[in-house]
Amino acid sequence: MTLHLMSHALCPYVQRAAISMLEKGVSFERTDIDLAKKPEWFLAISPLGKTPVLLDNQQAIFESTAILEYLEDTQSPPLHSKAAITRAQHRGWIEFGSSILNDIAGLYNAQTEDAFDQKTAALEAKFAQLERQLGEGAFFAGNAFTLVDTVFAPIFRYFDTFDEIADFGILLGKEKVAAWRKELAARPSVKQAVSANYPSLLRVFLLNRNSHLSQLMKRQLS
Structure with missing residues (x-):
């Protein structure tokens, strides 16, 4: 090793x-x-x-x-396409995924309801773009698991916890995104990428942000 x-x-x-x-x-x-x-x-x-x-x-x-x-x-097997144009496009979508993670951080750190709503709207718009981008098949690029999937699996994991707090409407009506999220969640590599106590650790982290989301969580607990 x-x-x-x-x-x-x-x-x-x-x-x-x-x-x-x-x-x-x-x-x-x-x-x-x-x-x-x-x-x-x-x-x-x-x-x-x-x-x-x-x-x-x-x-x-x-x-x-x-x-x-x-x-x-x-290391093999490759998770990138053999085609140079596809690899370049996928690198772009990896950066798109990073921008979503920045918006998620902005969401859970937002101090006011207005700031929270702005981040919610930004995230909804980006997932709407993804809904238009996705085609047929289980994953981003059809039936082949690629590096883009390694990037979006951790993104969707946040929503497992967000959904327990409230329905913020970010993924509402996005059937292809929902199917992709479900497929990734069931993938053994995705399950094994975090510890069993990840959900509880994330909830504690979110509660301690002293943000608008934290307040929603505290009201839920009271």
């Missing part, structure tokens, strides 16, 4: 790397980092102080997209 993933229990970017390695059947070690008290040895291999970082024979690769590409270069 030469691969060692520096992880955080809730990080969706870590999940991308874990899903990729699980899909490829690669053995790897995983170490969770306390990002509130980052050890010096971690900062030495993570210039941005973020997870994930992948060590291969003690050589560090940081940033999830770089890690995904490295795994494509070194």
